[in-house]
Structure formats: structure tokens, C-alpha cells
Amino acid sequence: MKILRIAARNLLRYRRRTLLTTLLITLGVMAMLLFVSTSGSFKAMMVGQITDSMMGHLQIHKKGYVSSIDSLPLTMNMKPKMVEKAAEQLAQMPQVEAWSERVKFGAMFSNFAETTSIRVNGVDPQREIQACPELPNRLLSQLDSKAGAPFLERGQLIIPELIAKGLKVNVGDPVVLVATNRDGSVNGINFVVSGILEGLSGPGGRDGYLHIDDARELLRLEDNEISEIAVRLKSPEQQPVAMQTLQKTLGSLTNQQGKPAFEIHGWDKLSPFANIAKMIDLMTLFINVMLVAIVLISVMNVMIMAVYERVREIGTLAAMGTQPNTILKLFVTEGLLLGLVGALLGILLSIATVLVLQQAQISFDFGRQSGLILHPELTLSDLMWASLMVISAAVLASLQPAWKASRLNPVDALRQV
């Protein structure tokens, strides 16, 4: 018997009230878990796209580069010694999967009839694919190439979709890039458009790509200097640790003037999508607060009613010698059971709904991207967190009525009609 059985029977005694409260908690848990799973899926998809096809999980620049990133200054490139030091450090870090060195610059793009400005990344194709494995998936069209050939070869240029449409340039068309070198001189090289790239929001999302050696030739860079290093980690969760390590090592290195030589940024500090991700986190927090409020109010309401209606019964229990803390436990257990059953039902129904949503393959558009498929998922930690929150709130809500019940004067309680 003991407390659990008595509490369960007392809840069943007021079936309708118990059912309604449990239903409310269940719906609250479902709302929270479904929001977490769908928004989490959206967030993970967008973050994945940004980090896996464009930015990497973190980037290393020469100190001051990011604040003037809009102009892609060649004067802020990292010299070979710096690149060497950074590479040495990255090679020692177990969290790092790959990194790609880039030369970024602005140029004039011409199809021999029209001219426009373009931002381009000079990359080593092999290393870029390792650091941003989803980059080839952004190619809307590309030149037929031999199996196993790199996605970008010397003399080829991948251009963003916007420029291709604006200047009516297709894959295979000859184009010319003209760039101003660091010393102010101008140089131009002919390229063949080898691919058209889908645009993404954020810095670098509308950049073109060319081979790093072509970039150096165009810019007449004699040293192997670079603008940035994009780093891919084995797991996105390792970003804080990796950042900390890099800040400690590279971040503490100084230049000849005694000022910091490097700056290290996570993707979230560079991409505006981080603000959307923060908004999603904020909304998740808001939904959590709503859920806790629902549980607190509904359980407290039920428990206050329970104590009010059972005053005489509480008096009888006290008269028989039941200790005040046992009476307290009886009512807290009722609240606990309400929370437990509500959480359990909510979790089971949420899992079922998520499975249905996964089967339904719901697609959505975001910005310039369309046909994105939602993959809602619930992790064990989501479920644990929801259960913990609901059960804690239910216990908390029943504490005050339970305390009141345990402090009732038995004589007054027995006198209650």
C-alpha cells in the first residue's frame, strides 16, 4: 500500500479533475517537445549548412581582419610564418578534423559584355572539401568532370547563382576576373565557369571560388600568404573546447609590436544566422517557462482543491497518529504522480508525432532556399529535460497545499463538515 498506492487512489477518486490536469500537462509537454524537435531540426539544418558548406566551425584570421571583413583587405593577410604556426597548433588538436586555407578578395567579373563586382575565395579544392564537405552539394550546375577529379581545377571559376542569373552566364562560358593587387596595380585572368553555386545567407554565402594558385597568380602574391583558415571540428559540440585551446595558444601570440597576432572566431560570431539561432533558443526558453507555468498552476489548483475537500480526512489521519511529514508526503506524491503521468504521456505522444512528421517529409522554404526537408528529432536529453522540468514543477506546486495539510490542527480539521 503505502503512500504511492494511497496517492494513486486519491487521484482516481476525482477522475475527471485528474484526467483534465493530466491532459493539460500532456499537451504542454507535447507542445514543448514538438517545438524543440522541429525548431532544433531547423536550427541544426541551417547551422549544418553554414558550417559544412561555407564557414567551418571556426575561423582563424590575422588580428583586425574580421572588423574590416567587408572590404576583404589584402593588407590583413596572414604571412607564411603565421600560417605555419596556426597549422602546427591545429595539427596537435584532437578535436580538429580538417582545415582549409583561403585567399579572399574582391574582383571585377566580366563576361566580355557586362561587368560586375564579385567576392571570391581562393582555395585548395581537396582541403576545402575536407573542411566544408557540403560545398559541392550547393552546386546547382557544374561542368562534366572525370570521376575522382577535384570539384575545382586551375583555370576554373565557380560563381554564385545571383551573378550567373544577372549576367546570364552558364557553365562552360569564358569569363575574366580583374583584381587590384596590394600595391594598387591591376591584373586580369581568363577563367571558365565550372559551376554555379546556390547562395546562402551570411558572409561568404554569395562568394565565388577559384583555385588558390590562380588567386595568388591574379593577386601576384609572392608569399604563400592567406586571408583565413576555416577549421572543421570532429563534432560541433567541441567548439568551445577548441576555441579555448586556440585562444590560449594562438591567441596569446603577439606580433613585433607586442599586440595579439591572431583572432579566432566561432561560426556563431561571424554568421547573422546565429541571431536567428539565439531567437530559437529564446523561444524554446519561453515555451519551457509556459510549460512550467501550466504545470504549476494546474497541479497547484488540483492540490489546493484536494486539501480543501479532504480536511476532515486529514484530521482523521492526524488523529490516528499519522505524522505531519507523512501527510505532507501523501499530498506531494499525488502532485508527483500527476506530473509523472502527464510527462510520460506527453513524451510518448510526442515521440509518435515526431515519427509521423518524419514520415510525412515536410518541406519548407527559408530565404532563397526552397524545398528544405524538416527532420524533427527528439534526443534522450530533450526527453529527460522535459520530464525533469514537469515533475519538479508538479512537486513544487503540490508543496504549499501539502504543507498546509500537514500543519492543519486536527481538532479544527475534524470539526470541518
Place this chain on the structure above:
Amino acid sequence: MPIVEARQISKTYRSGDIHVEAIHPIDFSIDTGAFVAFVGPSGSGKSTLLNMIGGLDKPSAGQLKVDGIDIAALDRKQAAQFRGDTIGFIFQDFNLIPVLTVAENIEYPLLMVQNWSVQTRKERVNTLMEAVGISEQAHKFPHQLSGGQKQRVAVARALASKAKLILADEPTANLDHQTALRIIDLMKQMRDEFDTTFIFSTHDPKIMDAAECLYTLEDGCLTAQPNPATAKEGQS
């Protein structure tokens, strides 16, 4: 040997500046195994006296000892412990726990208050159900029982933890004549069988006839009157 000893106990209620003396200083003692009743008009203080003896309330002045324990000295937890160990209550409205079966109601004080082992609990519950004649109803819930059956359960529950003293507040008020007589007989039988002291608060002439001594409370004062037909020695 007295199980209840009251020396100059009184009870005063305060309502703002007004003091109402529900019980004037009184002395009395009740021996172990007695079968006695407090009688008197409504509001005379019978229930108050019963509540004080049961450790539910405390005297405003004087000393009240039950089974050698000074009631006024007990805090909330100690009072609960005292009630669980020493006192059994029988109420006018039976006050059974509606979500527990007959057997579970009787078992409640043994499990939740005294923590007896499963085997001894079962034996005790079966003995008591047999003694009060409700073994057939063991698995029924209170709402499935008649008034007489409910009061039998209440008697068995009060006796369950081998209480030395049973306090019964108008135990026959909600029963018909025949059922009331049977319940009084049952309680007497239980007193004889378990040597438990029974103290009633009542208006019921049937209980007054059965009681060995009547303590009449009127205007807060107490007078004891042994019943010559039933009196045992030792009441004063």
C-alpha cells in the same frame, strides 16, 4: 491503576478580548479497562475533554496525564506519536478512509503509523475483522458498507494498534437502535477481550446504560456518577 489522571485542568478559548471558559478546573481519574461516558448538554465541553485526553488539544491550565504522559508537554510530532501508540478514535461519522478497503482501513495505523511487519499486520487485521464480524467485507470500500458495518470497521481500526484507550465521540449517533445496541455490545466485548479502556462522549441513553460510570459535564463543571448496574471499582 488510572490510565487518565486530570488535576485542575481547565480550557479557555479566546476570541479577541473575550475569554470563554469551556471547562472550569476539574479533577478526575479513569482506571485502565474502564467503560465510562462523558455526558452533558451540547456545548458543555464533552468533546473538548475527549480531545484533550486524546492529545488533539491541550488544557489551558492544570495537569492531564494519560498513560503517565503529560499531554501539555507534547509537541506536534510527539502528540502524533502518542496518539498512534496509545489512543484509538471512534467517530460519530465513522471517518473511514474512502480510498482504502475495510482491511486496509484497519491496517492503516499498523502500516503508516506503527510500521508492523506484513505477517503480523495480516494476522492482526484478520483477528480484528473476525472479532467485529466483518471478515466477509474485507475487500469492500467504505461506500459499499452499511452504517453499522462502517462503525464495526472503525472499532476494529481503533483497536488495531493495541491502543490502551479508545475515545468514542457519539459512536452510535448515526446508527439505528438495534445496530447501536450491537455496536455497544461489541465495544464491551472488545474491552473484555483486549482489556482496553473505553471513554465515550454521548447523549445516547443506551451508552449511558452500558457505561460503568457517567461523568456529567454541565456549565464546565464535572460530576461523576457510577452506574450501580455496571460499575467496576476504581472510578472517581
